[in-house]
Amino acid sequence: MTFSNLKKKYDQLQSKYGAKELDSIYYGGCDNNPDICFVFMNPTGRNIASDKNWKGRKSPWLGTKNIWKLFYQVNLLSDNTYQQIIAKKSKDWDYEFCDYVYEEVKNNKIFITNLGKCTQLDARPLPDEVLEKYLDLLLEEINIIKPKVIITFGNQVSSIILRKKIAVSENRKVCHTLEVKNKNYKVYPVYYPVGNGIFNIDKSIEDIRWIMENELSR
Numbered sequence: 001m002t003f004s005n006l007k008k009k010y011d012q013l014q015s016k017y018g019a020k021e022l023d024s025i026y027y028g029g030c031d032n033n034p035d036i037c038f039v040f041m042n043p044t045g046r047n048i049a050s051d052k053n054w055k056g057r058k059s060p061w062l063g064t065k066n067i068w069k070l071f072y073q074v075n076l077l078s079d080n081t082y083q084q085i086i087a088k089k090s091k092d093w094d095y096e097f098c099d100y101v102y103e104e105v106k107n108n109k110i111f112i113t114n115l116g117k118c119t120q121l122d123a124r125p126l127p128d129e130v131l132e133k134y135l136d137l138l139l140e141e142i143n144i145i146k147p148k149v150i151i152t153f154g155n156q157v158s159s160i161i162l163r164k165k166i167a168v169s170e171n172r173k174v175c176h177t178l179e180v181k182n183k184n185y186k187v188y189p190v191y192y193p194v195g196n197g198i199f200n201i202d203k204s205i206e207d208i209r210w211i212m213e214n215e216l217s218r
Contacts, residue, residue, distance in 0.1 A: 001140045001143075001144070002144075003026075003031070003144065006026075006137055006140060006141065007024070007026055009137055010024045010026060010117040010134075010137065011023075011024050013117065013118055013133060013134065014117065014118050014119065016118075017116075017118040017126075017130050017133065018117075018118035018119045018120060019045065019119060019120055019121045021052065022045055022050040022051070022052070022119040022120075022121070023049070023050050023051070023052055023054070023058060023119065024043075024050075024058065024117045024118065024119060025043035025047050025049060025050055025058050025059065025060055025114065025117060025119055026058050026059065026113070026117060027059060027060065027111065027112060027113035027114075027141065028057060028059030028060065028102045028105060028106075028111075028112055028113075029059075029102060029105040029106050029110050029111040029112050030105070030106045030107075030108075030109045030110060030111050030145075031111060031144065031145045032145065032146075033145070033146050033147070033148065034109045034110055034111040034145060034147045034148070035108075035109040035110060035147070035148050035149065035212075035216050036109075036110045036111070036147060036148070036149050036150070036151055036211075036212070036216075037110075037111045037113065037141075037142065037145060037147035037149070037150045037151070038110060038111070038112050038113070038151050038153070039113055039114065039115055039138070039150060039151065039152045039153065039157060039161065040060060040067075040112070040113070040114045040115070040153050040157070040192075041114060041115060041116060041126070041131075041153065041154060041156065041157050041192065042114050042115065042116035042117070042118055042119070042120065042126055042131070043060060043114055043117070043119045043120075044119060044120050044121065044122055044123050045119060045120065045121045045122065046063065046064055046090070047060065047061065047062050047063060047064065047119070048062050048063035048090055048091070048093055049062045049063070049098070050119045055095070056094075056095035056098055056099070057095075057098055057099060057102060059098070059102055059112065060112045060113065060114055061112070062093055062098050062101075063090035063091075063093045064090070065085060065086060066193075066194045066198065066201075067193070067194050068082060068085045068086075068101075069082070069201070070193050070194075070201060070204060070205060070208070071105075071110075073205045074205055074208045074209055074212065076105075076108045076110055077104065077105075077108070078104060081100070081101060081104055084097070085101070111145055111147060113138070113141060115131050115134055115135070115138055115152075115157050115160060115161065116130065116131045116133075116134050117134060117137075118130065118134075123195050123196075125156075128156065128160060131156065131157070131160050132160055135160060135161065138161070139180050139181075142178075142180050142185065143180050143181050143183075146183070147185065148186075148215070148216065149185075149186050149187075149188065149211060149215050149216070150178065150185050150186065150187045150188070151187075151188050151189075151190050151208065151211065152187060152188070152189050152190065153189075153190055153191070153192045153193065153204075154168065154189075154191070154192035155167055155168055155189075157192075158171070158187075158189035161178065161187065162176050162178060162187060162189075166189050168189045168190065168191050168192075171189045172189075172190075172203070172207055173188070173207055173210050173211070173214075174188070174189070175187070175188055176188070176189070186215065188207070188211050190203075190204050190207045190208060190211075191203045191204045191207070192204075193205075
């Protein structure tokens with residue numbers, strides 16, 4: 001399956017499970033053997049690219065601030081780019097700046113995606129049965145990009161992807177194995193660092209730094 005095929009399927013699922021007035025948000029970054037694939041939950045209307053009139057890239061977290069603090073704190077975003085993000089209002093993220101941010105994401109060899117691509121108007125939690133509709137498609141993404149390490153954010157996302165009950169509090173710095181088309185991938189569950197999980201961002205930063213030091217410096 002190709003990325004073009006995946007986008008068509010994600011758009012079909014958006015019409016079923018997402019807000020009708022918003023577009024799907026896909027992924028972005030290094031799509032050829034990235035060091036890390038970061039998997040979040042699902043996008044919301046806070047992402048400026050979810051607007052149906054938006055003609056630029058449809059990548060996660062465009063027009064937002066909090067998540068970029070995490071990437072900055074683990075040295076996956078330059079000080080210059082981070083300061084520009086902090087200084088900008090959401091409406092100031094134009095097509096050029098969005099591409100600039102994701103070019104840096106790509107150069108830092110990370111890939112950012114969500115398990116669910118069904119954009120919601122707000123951050124309401126999605127039931128497992130909806131996110132599970134996206135699992136096979138996410139596995140296709142993983143098969144295409146072949147990341148060295150996968151980091152899953154939160155109990156729900158980690159449990160669905162690993163197909164077993166995961167409590168991040170009991171799995172910090174614990175590596176799990178995910179088999180995708182006869183290839184094994186290392187998966188680390190990490191606390192969800194934004195929204196209601198913002199109070200756990202320091203733990204997320206600590207664990208990601210540890211994973212990078214222990215998995216990517218070998």
